[in-house]
Structure formats: C-alpha cells, structure tokens
Amino acid sequence: MMRYVRQTVLKEFGEAAQEKLTKAKVLVIGVGGLGIPVLQYLNAMGVGTLGLVEADSIDITNLQRQVLYTEAEVGYSKLAIAVNKLKAQNSTTLFKTYNTFLTKENVLDIVSNFDVVVDASDNFATRYLVNDACVILKKPFVSGAIQGFEGQLSVFNYKGGPTYRCLFPNMPSANEIPNCNENGVLGVVPGIIGNLQALETVKLITEIGEVLSGELLLFNGLHQAYNKIKFTVVKENLERTSLEDSYGDNGCSTGLSITINDFKGLISANKDFQLVDVRTLEEFNEYHINNATHIPLLELDKYQSKIEKNKAVYVICQSGKRSRIAQNQLLEKEITVINVEGGINAYRSLEIAH
Incomplete structure (x- = not known):
C-alpha cells in the first residue's frame, strides 16, 4: 500500500x-x-x-x-x-x-x-x-x-x-x-x-x-x-491469577460525581450544600470557592467531623484526583459525598470561558 x-x-x-x-x-x-x-x-x-x-x-x-x-x-x-x-x-x-x-x-x-x-x-x-x-x-x-x-x-x-x-x-x-x-x-x-x-x-x-x-x-x-x-x-x-481486592485511587470512584457545568449551576441557583476542599493550605489560600470548608486530604480522618451530614456534600481538589481519593476514604466510613469532576482547574477554566 x-x-x-x-x-x-x-x-x-x-x-x-x-x-x-x-x-x-x-x-x-x-x-x-x-x-x-x-x-x-x-x-x-x-x-x-x-x-x-x-x-x-x-x-x-x-x-x-x-x-x-x-x-x-x-x-x-x-x-x-x-x-x-x-x-x-x-x-x-x-x-x-x-x-x-x-x-x-x-x-x-x-x-x-x-x-x-x-x-x-x-x-x-x-x-x-x-x-x-x-x-x-x-x-x-x-x-x-x-x-x-x-x-x-x-x-x-x-x-x-x-x-x-x-x-x-x-x-x-x-x-x-x-x-x-x-x-x-x-x-x-x-x-x-x-x-x-x-x-x-x-x-x-x-x-x-x-x-x-x-x-x-x-x-x-x-x-x-x-x-x-x-x-x-x-x-x-x-503466577498471578486474580486481581487485588483494592488498588486505592486509580482515577475512578465508586461514588457519585457531578460535572463542572452542573456544579456551577448549583452555585448560580444558590442551592444549600457544603463544599469540602481537600487541597493543601497553600493551594486553598491562592484561590478557593466562596464558603468552601477546607480539610486537607492528609487531615481528612482527623477533621471529618467538619462534614455536615445533614446537607448534600461535594468534595473538590485541584484536578479531581485527590477529591476521588477523599470520596473513597469517606465512603469506607459510610459518609456519602459527591466528587466535583475536573476540580478547581475546570472551575476556573469555565469562569475564563464566560
């Protein structure tokens, strides 16, 4: 050919x-x-x-x-x-x-x-x-x-x-x-x-x-x-014949997620929910969404009491990866949260686009 x-x-x-x-x-x-x-x-x-x-x-x-x-x-x-x-x-x-x-x-x-x-x-x-x-x-x-x-x-x-x-x-x-x-x-x-x-x-x-x-x-x-x-x-x-019971965070989550467009819609509609930001303090101070609750991923076990279980809870990080880890950790403790896909990067990109 x-x-x-x-x-x-x-x-x-x-x-x-x-x-x-x-x-x-x-x-x-x-x-x-x-x-x-x-x-x-x-x-x-x-x-x-x-x-x-x-x-x-x-x-x-x-x-x-x-x-x-x-x-x-x-x-x-x-x-x-x-x-x-x-x-x-x-x-x-x-x-x-x-x-x-x-x-x-x-x-x-x-x-x-x-x-x-x-x-x-x-x-x-x-x-x-x-x-x-x-x-x-x-x-x-x-x-x-x-x-x-x-x-x-x-x-x-x-x-x-x-x-x-x-x-x-x-x-x-x-x-x-x-x-x-x-x-x-x-x-x-x-x-x-x-x-x-x-x-x-x-x-x-x-x-x-x-x-x-x-x-x-x-x-x-x-x-x-x-x-x-x-x-x-x-x-x-x-000689392996089966997969491990768990692989931790492999870019997926067993829980619910929301697209950045739909999440932006929730904010615009003034819906009552809690947003948990699991980034580092430096990242959070550089930029964060108003009224977000800051709990760094490495301190999630220590401060999970800050999560308001009587509300819809969304979890966010910079790109969506750490928030999936956080979501999986919380699901193991029977705490349901919704992952914000794309994280702060996607949120800021949407702001720039508009």
Whole structure:
C-alpha cells in the first residue's frame, strides 16, 4: 500500500511487518500527554485496531503538553475529540472507545480484546491494575511515566519477562505520592516518552529490533541523557491469577460525581450544600470557592467531623484526583459525598470561558 511505502521499503521492516501492524489490536490507556503521541503515530503507521480508555474532559492546563487539543475544545470530552481527529488522520483504522476510567470491575473485559496494552496513565494505582490484568491475561504492556524534566520507559510481561511488580513490588502510599498540582512536567517531555512508547509497541508487534524488556530506560531532558537499568524477573509475579481486592485511587470512584457545568449551576441557583476542599493550605489560600470548608486530604480522618451530614456534600481538589481519593476514604466510613469532576482547574477554566 502506497500510504506506508516509506516504512515498507526498509529492508528490516518490509511488507511482512506492515501486515502485522494491520492485524494488531492495541489498547492505549489514557489520551493525555503520553497517549496522544502514542495514538497519533500508531494510527499513522497503520495499526489496524486502536482502543482508547479515557473519561476526562479537556482542561486549559492540558494544552501545554496534550498537543492534539485546542483552546476551542476546552471542556469537551478528550475521547470524542481525539477519535474524530484520529479518524481524519487515518480512515482505515478501527477504533474501540471506552468512556470510563479503568477499574477492577472492567479491566479484564477491556484488556482481553487486545494484543498489546500501552499504559499512558498518570497514577500508580492504574499502573498496578494494568500490570496485574496483563499478567493474568498474558498480555505484554508498554509503560511510560513522566515527571518534571524526566521520563522512564519499559516493556513488561513480554514473553515471560519481568512484570511491573518485579521492578516496583509495592504501590506507594498516598503520603508518598506528590500532589498532582505540584507534580509538574515540561510540555515536551510527554511527547518524547510517548513516541518512545509507540516505537516499542511497533517493535513488539513486528518483532524487529530488541524490545525493552528487563530494562528501564531513564531520560533526563535537562542533560539530554539516556540511561538503562537492568532488572530481573521475580517468578512469583508471573503466577498471578486474580486481581487485588483494592488498588486505592486509580482515577475512578465508586461514588457519585457531578460535572463542572452542573456544579456551577448549583452555585448560580444558590442551592444549600457544603463544599469540602481537600487541597493543601497553600493551594486553598491562592484561590478557593466562596464558603468552601477546607480539610486537607492528609487531615481528612482527623477533621471529618467538619462534614455536615445533614446537607448534600461535594468534595473538590485541584484536578479531581485527590477529591476521588477523599470520596473513597469517606465512603469506607459510610459518609456519602459527591466528587466535583475536573476540580478547581475546570472551575476556573469555565469562569475564563464566560
């Protein structure tokens, strides 16, 4: 096919490799900074079926690194916008979309439909969930992670090779994870790591080159340095047959949520409710919604008595992630709260838009 001639003329690649791409089914978890370059290049190169898992909407703070989206699309579904643009890029690709967060309840059903999984998520709980599902279903997955000026990359569960748990046996606690507002990233870094994830995915599918299995690639953008760390398989990690009872906060909640537009409507209608802001004191002092009750996430257990159980209670953070953690913690204590999707970032974006 002439469309792919610039790669099929490569003697190491050829028509046989192209055919493998055409038949491949790849699941990309997350359509953000990492997932966008993965999807754009796999789509352009002719991967036959692409699955997309994403439930977030586009926020103004996404635009410095999630280069598929525009200012005019702020507030819209990432999934819907991304699929429309990917279809325009390559009309021959079959897209399977999952407008949901990945959870213990849906992960096995979703992953089972694909040959390769690309983890482009932004939280530890999802990475462990993806790992365990891929081990159970015997699927390889390509993992990328970014922070600041740095990134890391590896391929896990490939032909009996090491799993994510062989490198990182235990999930960090909530106290050990930087809060999502302070955990910044230089805009170009996700593009670099995402493209490397796409490359490893192509190598894995076509069986060309050496797949990055049993090695962790470390990238430092400030020094333009690449280093590799070798790690070995821990056999018991390959013997998993079931998921964990809980993965903490993996970007989803078992409770109710409200869109930022509907929440703004409640405020405009002067509805009687309590808003609990679980951000840090510095974030709260920098900007907060009038009459919000401030209870930092790390002090939620200590000060949960401040929650007014006789009212509808909404919980908010900067982007919606910590508030989901808070919601799950409170649900365990039989305290029902409603999560405000998108958090303060989405609220302020809505104010700017109007």
